[in-house]
Amino acid sequence: MSLGSLTRAVIESPGERRSRPFPELVREVHDAHYASIFRYLDRLSGDPDLAADIAQEAFVRLFRRGTLPDKPDRWLVTVALNLFRNERSTASRRARLTARNESDLRPASGPSPAERFDTLRLQAKVRAALNGLPLRERELLLLRAEGYSYRDLAAVLALNETSVGTLLARAKRAFEAAYEEVDRAP
């Protein structure tokens, strides 16, 4: 079964949903959307450990809910985004401690030092450009990069749906300008 047809089976067949065990349905939602939600949170936060924690917590809450929402991906990303905003305002001492230690434990393996240097430089530039945007523009841009529809973007970010295109165009221009500025810097 392709990813697209799987997504449709989960999202568009409430009758089928009700007739199957809930954990099985959650696993299908996971297969269809977990990678995208993690990627979104990772790009947004710049912290893969935090992204994994938040994505997991979103699935815990889906499990507790006991039934699938009409649009599981939209529901999950809304929950995840709220968790991320809370986390930004109340980062705990434990989180800082463990994050530092986990990165210490990671092996420095992979590509050659020169390739690694180029990759890290590009990462730093993209991260700097992205961090230069207001949080709301960053959230919008990254959600669109995950393919969310204008209706979903408006619902998740509490925007007027008729102006989503204008806001997206503005966010892209701002990101492009920020990246070019960072790229020009010595």
Next chain:
Amino acid sequence: MHLDAETLERALHGELDGVSAAETQEHLSICPECNAALEASRLRERRLFGLLEALDHEAPELDWEGVEVRATRRGARLLVAASIAFVLGAGILYALPDSPLRNWIDRVGRDVPAQEAEVEAAGPGSVSGLSIRPTSPFEIVFTGPQESGVARVDLVESSEVEIRVLGPPVDLESGPDRVTVANRGSRSSYAIRLPVAGPAITVRVGNAVVLVRSEGQLRTAAPRAGTGEYRIDLARPGH
């Protein structure tokens, strides 16, 4: 008149409704400037979204066990809260003058044979454990690997080491500088909470050091669950 930013963006993403889509298509067929703007917008977006890929890391696997445990833990808490509320309500009802509940219980109590009213002592499977305040370098020593079971280690803002046995009881011997978990032959799991600060703490399984927390640093090869806990596999310590 050219297409505005909203319409161009919607055309790019296929977000125009039927009428607007037809009108926009018609305009694009006769306006090379708007066509060029649309194409430039498409290329710009492809480039910008491509840049974002530089930030990506591989998604770790979801800890399904952790998801289900945490989801049901809250359900269990709610059940306990509901039980407490029920007992309190029943207590108040029992205490009322001429309470029908008290009358009913008294009547039923008289009819129950004495041996059936005896309560069994709690059997194996209950949670046991200890907590201790380390004042110098401290060790938690499992006497050896188990056939199955995990030790979940969490860091907490506390001055005490806490060890709980989740499953059939296991002997815990505490001394001034260590706790020995006599876990040979056991299949229990353990919840261990360590203070984030204070004297160094080492966790060993047999002779293998599996976790060290010292001077604000934590070293372990154990994977970290989404819940923030480190999960030491007692069947394969060190993996």
